[in-house]
Amino acid sequence: MKKTLQTIIHGPWAYWVGAIILGVLNILVLIVRRQPWGVTLNIENWTEWIGTNLGILNDRGFTFQGLMAASGTYLNLGLLLGAFWATLVASQVRFRPIRDKKFFFSALIGGLLMGYGARIAYGCNVGALLNGIASSSLTGWIFAVAVFLGAWLGSKLLLKYLI
Amino acid sequence: MENSAFRSQRKWNIGFILFLTLLLALLSQISIHLTLIMVLGISLGFVLQKSRFCLVSALRDPILVGMTQLTRAFLLLLGISILGFALVSWSAAQRNIPLSLNIFPFGVHTVVGGLLFGIGMVLAGGCSTGILIRIGEGFAMQLVAFFGLAVGSVLGERSVKKWSNAFGEWPGIFLPDILGWVPTLILEIIALSALWQWARWWQKKQLGE
Numbered sequence: 027m028k029k030t031l032q033t034i035i036h037g038p039w040a041y042w043v044g045a046i047i048l049g050v051l052n053i054l055v056l057i058v059r060r061q062p063w064g065v066t067l068n069i070e071n072w073t074e075w076i077g078t079n080l081g082i083l084n085d086r087g088f089t090f091q092g093l094m095a096a097s098g099t100y101l102n103l104g105l106l107l108g109a110f111w112a113t114l115v116a117s118q119v120r121f122r123p124i125r126d127k128k129f130f131f132s133a134l135i136g137g138l139l140m141g142y143g144a145r146i147a148y149g150c151n152v153g154a155l156l157n158g159i160a161s162s163s164l165t166g167w168i169f170a171v172a173v174f175l176g177a178w179l180g181s182k183l184l185l186k187y188l189i
Numbered sequence: 190m191e192n193s194a195f196r197s198q199r200k201w202n203i204g205f206i207l208f209l210t211l212l213l214a215l216l217s218q219i220s221i222h223l224t225l226i227m228v229l230g231i232s233l234g235f236v237l238q239k240s241r242f243c244l245v246s247a248l249r250d251p252i253l254v255g256m257t258q259l260t261r262a263f264l265l266l267l268g269i270s271i272l273g274f275a276l277v278s279w280s281a282a283q284r285n286i287p288l289s290l291n292i293f294p295f296g297v298h299t300v301v302g303g304l305l306f307g308i309g310m311v312l313a314g315g316c317s318t319g320i321l322i323r324i325g326e327g328f329a330m331q332l333v334a335f336f337g338l339a340v341g342s343v344l345g346e347r348s349v350k351k352w353s354n355a356f357g358e359w360p361g362i363f364l365p366d367i368l369g370w371v372p373t374l375i376l377e378i379i380a381l382s383a384l385w386q387w388a389r390w391w392q393k394k395q396l397g398e
Contacts, residue, residue: 037239041262044240049269051233056277058225060288063233065317070342077343097226100216102321104230107209109325111231112238114205117198122328129314133330136313137320137337138344139305144317145345146352147302148293151244151316154303160270161278161290162373164362165299172300176307177248184253184311 036116052160059097062161064153065105066144068098132188136180143176234322243319245310255395257388264385271377275370292361298352302345313337 033039055063075093077083093099113119124130144150147169149158155173158166209231217224236242247263250256274290281288293299310316313334315323320338323331364373 039240044242045262045266053273073339100227101230105234105321108231108234109238109322112235132312133334134337136309137334138341139309141338141341142345143302143305146298146349160274162364163292165295172303173307176304180308180311
């Protein structure tokens with residue numbers, strides 16, 4: 027009993043346990059939101075707003091009030107807070123600096139490619155892959171194959187230049 | 190040692206729980222709907238961190254190290270979501286409740302976008318969800334990746350029209366419209382089971398367990 031509690035608090039949970047709970051939560055998001063869970067569109071919208079206020083981007087009509095009323099904002103904020111909390115209950119909170127300069131650049135380039143790729147394909151691993159397939163959309167399966175091939179190419183690059 | 194480390198952040202944990210409760214209580218005064226959404230978001234973040242669920246590992250590790258446990262767990266997540274989504278959208282249609290699913294148009298940009306996304310997530314050490322989780326865990330590397338993601342997403346959003354104008358775009362295909370609900374679900378579950386079997390075989394072949 028004590029051991030079970032320790033595992034619940036400290037983790038890690040078995041992958042299949044995670045899969046089942048995430049599946050239920052994913053369905054609950056669809057019920058409450060009347061639209062599947064997604065991540066990148068909201069990040070894009072906030073960046074548009076910041077860019078407009080900095081005078082870098084032309085205005086596409088995103089307002090602070092509008093973004094604060096968007097459900098995507100609370101999903102993303104929740105992800106961040108939930109992950110932090112999960113680390114905190116296990117007393118594992120600490121700052122983890124970048125170990126090597128090359129990881130700074132791989133993170134930056136990787137992030138750029140990912141953001142660009144997600145928005146020309148209308149979604150990321152969650153909105154387009156998981157929930158594209160969950161929505162029984164053919165596009166979801168096409169995107170999944172492309173992401174898998176991309177991950178294969180990325181692994182080759184990783185082995186060649188980073189590790 | 191483990192126990193003393195556990196005690197060391199206990200006070201912070203209690204403080205953070207109070208902060209979350211207060212935040213949700215405040216939000217509930219504005220909107221119950223958004224409060225529910227935020228509770229779901231926090232739960233997703235919590236479970237993703239605790240189960241080390243990462244779609245990058247699920248898609249990359251079969252290639253990089255030959256491990257497929259997470260790949261198979263992801264297939265399970267897909268299966269649960271497919272059946273759940275079918276049930277929810279069917280019962281919403283029965284009650285005339287508006288509900289939108291992610292049926293997106295596709296074209297060359299779907300494939301190019303997927304390829305770039307796949308390469309990017311491996312280089313960044315997390316997909317967009319994974320990045321948010323790792324920032325919560327305190328990783329500086331994913332904070333940099335987040336900045337890249339934000340800039341890249343704006344560039345992508347503002348150029349998708351060019352892609353669809355140049356190479357064409359076809360309306361999204363909702364499989365049950367063509368095949369009917371039951372054959373679609375059977376086909377999808379068969380496809381996922383086949384992938385599951387393949388993943389198990391692959392790990393045996395690579396690691397010899």
